[in-house]
Amino acid sequence: MLTLLTFPAAFGLYSASPFCVKTACMLQTAGLQWRRSDMLDPRKMPHRKLPVLRTPDRLVPDSELIRDWLESQGADFDAGLSETQKSQSRALIRLAEEHLYFHIVHDRWTNAEVWPILRDTFFVEIPALIRRPVSNSVRKSVLKGLDAQGVSRFSDTERMDRLNRDLEAVSAYLRQKPFLMGEKPTSADMSVWPVLDAMRATPADTPLTRRIKNDSLLSGYLDRVEQAIPLS
Ligand SMILES: N[C@@H](CCC(=O)N[C@@H](CS)C(=O)NCC(=O)O)C(=O)O
Known part of the structure; x- marks a missing residue:
């Protein structure tokens, strides 16, 4: 099971961080099994920022690197685009x-x-x-x-x-x-x-x-x- 380490929901948003929301969107669209785990202090994370994706092997920081990882697993967010x-x-x-x-x-x-x-x-x-x-x-x-x-x-x-x-x-x-x-x-x-x-x-x-x-x-x-x- 993949875990999205994310800032919590706030102001009616899935997360206060648009980068965490972006990553949730990618995970949802990729159709993989995943869950969220909220945290407020990212200082121990690899880039000291969120989002981070916990995979079976490692922590993947940064929404763009997470995108790369998801694409390496077969996700295609831009299917059919020129x-x-x-x-x-x-x-x-x-x-x-x-x-x-x-x-x-x-x-x-x-x-x-x-x-x-x-x-x-x-x-x-x-x-x-x-x-x-x-x-x-x-x-x-x-x-x-x-x-x-x-x-x-x-x-x-x-x-x-x-x-x-x-x-x-x-x-x-x-x-x-x-x-x-x-x-x-x-x-x-x-x-x-x-x-x-x-x-x-x-x-x-x-x-x-x-x-x-x-x-x-x-x-x-x-x-x-x-x-x-x-x-x-
Ligand atoms: N390039 C990063 C940006 C992530 C980012 O800026 N996250 C902010 C929240 S929106 C953060 O964790 N800030 C905490 C800090 O800088 O201490 C990505 O795409 O994931």
């Missing part, structure tokens, strides 16, 4: 995971309204007495990471403009078809959907949550993938 579609899919995955994702991190960790909810969700295992200092120190390092990545250096307007350009690019794929590459979900949906769904689910009314909720094309798409890949 080489061009596979290249477009690769670009969409990077767009979601290496750019859109950081807008979620920014929205979650910098917003004063979201922070108390985040603190009591992500740090629930930390005894109440030391929860504030521990969580404040982690928050400081996340904010440092956002500064290094660069997303927090833009003004709100500039950041939204960058986000909108990417969302327009994603939307262009969805005007004529239900999923990014056609009639059924493929690997691109398994990366883009969890990121946009997490953007919509941030537990406060923010410009990002509004941007997705008020966009009927994108909202309809998110609901469609959720129905197409049911995660229990």
Whole structure:
């Protein structure tokens, strides 16, 4: 039996981490026997991050390496796609995971309204007495990471403009078809959907949550993938 080591469910999502949701989607689609095991502290994991897949032989870290492992077992998430579609899919995955994702991190960790909810969700295992200092120190390092990545250096307007350009690019794929590459979900949906769904689910009314909720094309798409890949 395969075990997905994942961050727990939060904000109505299968997991607070879009990478964990992506991996659950891949496991579900691959049709293998698997179960979830929740953890909040990934420091002992190979990359000190989640998701990680426990296979009979080893721990496989990183959603992309997990994809490779699943494909080595016979999974094909892009069956029937042309080489061009596979290249477009690769670009969409990077767009979601290496750019859109950081807008979620920014929205979650910098917003004063979201922070108390985040603190009591992500740090629930930390005894109440030391929860504030521990969580404040982690928050400081996340904010440092956002500064290094660069997303927090833009003004709100500039950041939204960058986000909108990417969302327009994603939307262009969805005007004529239900999923990014056609009639059924493929690997691109398994990366883009969890990121946009997490953007919509941030537990406060923010410009990002509004941007997705008020966009009927994108909202309809998110609901469609959720129905197409049911995660229990
Ligand atoms: N490239 C990794 C990214 C995974 C990732 O960034 N996971 C985050 C949660 S969304 C994490 O574990 N963060 C904990 C940390 O950095 O301490 C993948 O595709 O799995």
